[in-house]
Amino acid sequence: MDTNTPLLNIRTIKPRDYDELAALMNLVFKDVGGAWPQMTIMDLIHQFPDGQICIEDNGKIIGAALTIKVEYNRFSLPHIYTDIINEQNIIQHQANGDALYGLDVFVHPDYRGLRLGRRLYDARKELCRSKNLKAILAGGRIPEYHKVADEHSVIEYLEKVKRKELYDPILSFQLANDFDVKRLMQHYLPEDEKSCGYATLLEWNNVFYEEETPSILDVDKTEVRLGIVQWQMRKMVSVDDLIDQAEFFISSLSNYQADFALLPEFFNAPLMGLKPNHNSVDAIRFLSEFTDEIKQRFSQLAVTYNINIIAGSMPLLEEGHLYNVSYLLHRDGSIDEQYKLHITPHEKRDWVIDGGEKVQVFETDAGRVGILVCYDAEFPELGRMLAEQGVQIIFVPFWTDTKNGYLRVRLCAQARAIENECYVAIGGSVGNLPRVDNVDIQYAQSAVFSPADIYFPHDAIIAEASPNTEMIIFADVELDKLKYLNTEGSVTNLRHRRLDLYGQFTKAAIE
Helix, strand or coil, rough: CCCCCCCEEECCHHHHHHHHHHHHHHCCCCCHHHCCCCCHHHHHHHHHHHHHHEECCCCCCEEEEEEEEEEEHHHCCCHHHHHHHHHHHHCCCCCCCCCEEEEEEECHHHHHHHHHHHHHHHHHHHHHHHCCEEEEEEEEECCCCHCCCCCCCHHHHHHHHHHHCCCCHHHHHHHHHEEEEEEEEECCCCHHHHHCCCEEEEEEEEECCCCCCHHHCCCCCEEEEEEEEEEEECCCCCCHHHHHHEEEEEHHHHCCCEEEEEEEEECCEEEEECCCCCHHHHHHHHCCCHHHHHHHHHHHHHHCCCCECCCCCCEEEEEEEEEEEEEECCCCCCEEECCCCCCCCCHHHHHCCEECCCCCCCECCCCEEEEEHHHHCCCCCHHHHHHHHHCCEEEEEEEEEEEEECCCHCCCCCCCHHHHCCCCEEEEEECCCCCCCCEEEECCEEEEEEECCCCCCCCCEEEECCCCEEEEEEEEEEEEHHHHHHHHHCCCCCCCCHHHHEEEEEEHHCC
């Protein structure tokens, strides 16, 4: 290696590069046959030019990655080397394949330690994403196995390499580059005496892979705009008064092309003031009489303004039991509901409210969403149950009267975003209702939180309202970033769960 600072360039391999490439292969692969014939390399360049990548230093090739396309369903199963390159050194490239197959990655010995292999792998991953392919597959040699074959079975060897008790130059490198060992293959390359004929089938999944869609309307939305109404409680004289106020905000959110509008828990509480002399139990049941009408009229607003509405929550009387229910009014006219599951001491004592029995994820035209009503956000089990159903955005309509009550909701919502690798939006109410028993004051600072990693704001806060001020806020959330986080984040909470210790309780609860 030149003692001067390398001047590196990454590019595709050209036919004129063969002599230089062959010399490098002879140097690196002298124990397994050296360079491939010129015909084979030319065939690779001709059939799949984008898949042949090299790194050069001041014009000299010092590393390369050779790649073909294959059918995933075939080569994710056991196979041997000659299924990829036959006895006549003809490459089995499949132009219509849906996965990449890594043939070789090699770097000049003098340049090892500069993480050039990682650059080549990153280029392969980018190629996989750009061509919308399912995965990268590779048959990986284990060249250090022969040294310990008398002491350890090959399965034991793989486990020790994973645990870094042993080092294998190929397998250790592959594991460090986010590849998983899918299976062990025997007789993959019989002449590979150092690997004792074994190889690992390695796989890196492209989390952005999308099946071919017949229409642009079937493409999943990747950037979603959230709108939150920080709602001020005020005297209202009728349901029409409430709907007019709500429509003002929903119209405003729609004008800014928001995909969702979130209102607070019990946003319709001012209607209890229409009969101010009721006691607490009678007042909340009186309020429940308006729920069905409000739900239907909000559904009309969702369709009219082309926006999905999370209508905070409202009391619902069913078969003599009172529940606190949040409604998701889709802009296509469909309606979903999420019952509040954990009931606060206040709700039980003063309003005699019962809790629901199920938490679920709702499919929308702008992502998979869940709803945790206020107190529910303070229970991590519910967020994890939503995560196991693939939630991307959790909405938390809340009502709190004091700042410490608000902070419980806020801090727990931030924890749910981090531990479940999703976005969380919280929306509350402000102001006061002096004529309504038990709903007299409010404190809120609505916000949208993200996971805490390099893909997101440094404080994991995407947007937040001014405290105790009626207003609307917007936040654009990128669903693709959640995929990056899940596979390539600084930490990957969901992937690193100890399911052997605690993995069954949420699954059982969902079922």
